[in-house]
Amino acid sequence: MSRPVPPAAAVVAIGANLGDTARAIDDAVRALAALPLTDRVRASDAVETVAVRLDGPDPEAPRYRNAVAVLQTRLAPSVLLAELHRIEAEHGRVRRERWGDRTLDLDLIAYGRVRSAGPALLLPHPRAHERRFVLEPWQQVDPDAELPGAGAIASLLAGLDG
Numbered sequence: 001m002s003r004p005v006p007p008a009a010a011v012v013a014i015g016a017n018l019g020d021t022a023r024a025i026d027d028a029v030r031a032l033a034a035l036p037l038t039d040r041v042r043a044s045d046a047v048e049t050v051a052v053r054l055d056g057p058d059p060e061a062p063r064y065r066n067a068v069a070v071l072q073t074r075l076a077p078s079v080l081l082a083e084l085h086r087i088e089a090e091h092g093r094v095r096r097e098r099w100g101d102r103t104l105d106l107d108l109i110a111y112g113r114v115r116s117a118g119p120a121l122l123l124p125h126p127r128a129h130e131r132r133f134v135l136e137p138w139q140q141v142d143p144d145a146e147l148p149g150a151g152a153i154a155s156l157l158a159g160l161d162g
């Protein structure tokens with residue numbers, strides 16, 4: 001029999017820049033709240049952000065709507081990530097182009113203090129520390145949060161350009 005997983009605080013970044021982005025974010029938060037073994041889901045407001053491409057911000061690209069949800073879960077990290085992929089697929093995400101436009105993107109930013117070297121699961125998310133579109137909404141729901149290995153999100157935000 002597998003050992004029960006203790007409850008952990010998980011942080012999920014939500015983004016969308018195609019289709020009805022407001023609805024996609026609302027649906028995603030509802031889907032997170034409906035996950036098994038998961039409760040205390042708290043979501044930030046959704047904010048409009050300029051799309052960041054591999055070569056930098058692109059004001060010509062469809063703007064993103066971004067939010068962050070924090071939750072408590074007993075799902076193991078890999079199981080939670082699989083659930084995030086299922087929710088993405090149910091909301092019509094088909095393209096997996098790196099940093100391309102998408103109807104819904106769910107990234108697992110942190111799972112307690114777990115560190116994972118991937119490649120299927122990298123924890124904490126390796127680019128979260130430099131993403132204002134993640135750190136700002138996260139700060140709204142949990143001002144004192146820390147990104148494991150990187151420090152307080154307030155300090156990370158203070159160190160970002162622009």
Ligand SMILES: Nc1ncnc2c1ncn2[C@@H]1O[C@H](COP(=O)(O)OP(=O)(O)OP(=O)(O)O)[C@@H](O)[C@H]1O
Nearest residue numbers: 097098099105106107108109119120121122125127
């Ligand atoms: N912490 C994580 N959260 C989400 N996906 C992850 C994580 N760690 C590894 N992955 C893997 O990364 C792969 C690519 O994910 P995805 O398509 O969401 O990337 P992306 O949104 O284009 O870029 P980025 O990862 O920079 O946000 C997925 O197959 C997924 O398994």
Ligand SMILES: Nc1nc2c(c(=O)[nH]1)N=C(CO)CN2
Nearest residue numbers: 015049050051052064099133
């Ligand atoms: N503004 C914004 N830009 C992005 C986003 C995102 O969520 N918001 N997600 C990306 C890949 O995950 C790439 N670029």
